[in-house]
Amino acid sequence: MKITKYLSIIALSALALWSCEKDYNSQFEGFEEKTQITDVRKNVEYQLADADYKSIAENSQNKALAEAEGAEERLARLTNNKYFESEQDAIDWVPAFLANSNTWRSWSPGSTMQVSVNVAKEVPEALLAMREMKSYELAEEDYEDVTGSADSWYLTADTEKNIAAALSADDYEEGDYVAVAYQYFEGAGGDAPTNPEEREFTDVLGKAKLNEEVDVCGWITAIHSNGMVLTDKGGSILLYKIGDAENYSLGDVVTVKGKVEAFNTGFQIQENGLASIKKSKKTVEVKYPRPTTLDAAFMEQVRTREADTYEIFVKVTDATVIKSDKNYNFNFDDNSNDGVGGFYGVTDELKAKLDEKDGQKVSFYGYLNSVSKSSNVPKYIQVIVTHFETEPEFEAESVAAAAVAPMAVTRAASPVTKYAVCKYDGSAFELVSDVAVVQPADYASMGQNNSFANGSEATLLPKYLSRTYPYADAEDVISVAYIAGDSWTADRYAFDGSIWSKVGTIDTIAVPFMKESKTAWRHYPVLLLEFTTQGTKEASFVAFCQYCANWIYDNVDYKLGAPERDNAGVIVSNTAITVGGGRPEGNFFVSNYGNNEWYAGTYAFYGELNWDSSKAMNSFKNAAAVMKEKAEAGTPLDVDLGVDYQTVLSSNLKGADLVKAMQQNSIRVFEAVLSHMYPETSSSDYGSCVINIWNYYNKEEEGTKKGVYTYTFTIDGPGEFKYVKDSFGFVE
Helix, strand or coil: CEEECCCCHHHHHHCCCCCCCHHHHCCCCCCCCCCCCCCCCCCEEEECCHHHHHHHHHCHHHHHHHHHHCCHHHHHCHHHHCCECCHHHHHHHHHHHHHHCCCCCCCCCCCEEEEEEEEECCCCHHHHHHCCCEEEECCHHHHHHHHCCCCCCCECCCCHHHHHHHCCCCCCCCCCEEEEEEEECCCCCCCCCCCCCCCCCCCCCCCCCCCCEEEEEEEEEEEECCEEEEEECCEEEEEECCCCHHHCCCCEEEEEEEECEEECCEEEEECCCEEEEEEEEEECCCCECCCEECCHHHHHHHHCCCCCECCEEEEEEEEEEEEECCEEEEECCCCCCCCEEEECCCCHHHHHHHHHCCCCEEEEEEEEEEEEEECCEEEEEEEEEEEECCCCCECCCCCCCCCCCCCCCCCCCCCEEEEEEEEECCCCEEECCCEEECCHHHHHHCCCCCCECCCCHHHHHHHHHHHHCCCCCCCCEEEEEEEECCEEEEEEEEECCCCEEECCCEEEEEEEEEECCCCCEEECCEEEEEECCCCCCCHHHHHHHHHHHHHHHHHHHHHHCCCCCCCCCCCCCCCCCCECCECCCCCCCCCCCCCCHHHHCEECCCCEECCCHHHHHHHHHHHHHHHHHHHHCCCCCCCCCCCCHHHHHCCCCCHHHHHHHHHHHHHHHHHHHHHHHCCCCCCCCCCEEEEEEEECCCEHHHCECCEEEEEEEEEEECCEEEECCCCCEECC
């Protein structure tokens, strides 16, 4: 059983149709006698939209209330936060919003609403600050501040603990956090990594095989709209969507770590396979290898190739420019095969030139990259242009890649990028040691590209924490700093002894309100008892049904002649009612399980309602027989069976009559049980009480369906629960 002052979101959908249909209620005597009140709406569901939070924040009545309570800033934050910082704020400020809206202005007093609102859980200030933290990458001069050495450009296990020394307090306030990126070298045997500013060019490209991880130091020899071309002493490769052309120039020296992949028979390093790219301050004069002539015959060889190949520097002469839609192609007069040349990664500068030359013959140089397909057939031989109608400066000897050859690469030791989190205490920064910081290597191991994308952290962070903290104790809680998309953020996770789960920061709850006059709304809390778990013998429902069993025994069975029960008092189990160790004779509605379910359907053994008329028949007939006997003897019994006892004993009794009786009886019993359970509860505590109960018995011709039934009660005084007419019904 769930008891809550506010209806849960799950409960809202179940309560949308509290009032049952007239044809259904017509089964009950007097239920069809309704008093129509002008436009009274009951339990209408509404969820605040983003714009509603702004309306609430700008409401003049709320501003006055917030000013009186010193809550102006909290109210103003609603516009951007789109959540309340406490449940009480929602209770205080939503009524003015409801009263000010034309949507509900015409409703009559007595109308009720369930307003779903976002409410912040109590979030540690440190976590909130980490969600706003900035990022900083150590500059060349910072390493000297941390290590004390002018020659150092990386940190080690001995020096990274001093990283806070590199941070300036400028633009930071007390309590601010910053995520620091730095180069870290594990080292072994005293080896030192090679500084990328001094590193020699590698001879890796042209030799590394498909899916091989490479560490290349080379230079940029072409820039195109989809990235760049990287060249080292072994050859050239396409960097696909890696690097921003605005930040790179021809001749820039770069170090790239990543995986060699292939697309349309052309080798490339893609964004997803990139581990790191670092640009040196050094540049080189760009010269190109002696080109291979790309003519119609060679184009056909390339079109039909099957092996993946590195970039080939080519020369194209007397090719006709063909512009179609957004594509720029070229071809030769004698090209009768199925191959067509394509200009790949065309920059704006090259587009302007090609537009002028559309349909004309041109000559150019560039890198033959790949062969794209048309209708799944290789057709377009893609070339990245480096020189259009001009000639490049050539190397004395070609360094163009030839055939792909096996290679065993011996790499020099090199540092890796790491992250740390520091906090400013008002006077200086300090390294934070009690926060888990997801590292670049962690992202890679989880298949991410140095950050979590598209909410993937929700499934990956629990796995990361399990691996990082294999010996965590149950109830451990830790803050985790990580990159989501392009920004740093943080969350808290708790360990239950088995799995890590995110500690939520926002709850969505339904707060009930009632229109108390033509112009005013007020908070209208609901005491909700939910017994909707199917057949699990939920302890709270078992106890509730036992209260029902006791009341029925005292007010029905005992009056009919059952012996006084010996287990009076607070009952917390569904033990059968016994006298002297055995079942008492003539206990009428009591089942073998002591539930008394055949009077009102309260079936504690399975945790369900049960309105099975065939099983209830004997109990009602036995009770009716006693009542008839007493009436004929002139001593009628003050017992309400929910149906006339003469009808029970007649041949006209139908199963639907007993179902109707048990349903009416459940209302009578619940009123009494609620008074027993909540003797001090009054209207100042709750506006009403709602009970939702699962009914498993399905025989619709007798007036019952399988599903949840609901009841509503007013609270007139301390412990005084009164059924709301026509509120009983089946929840569709």
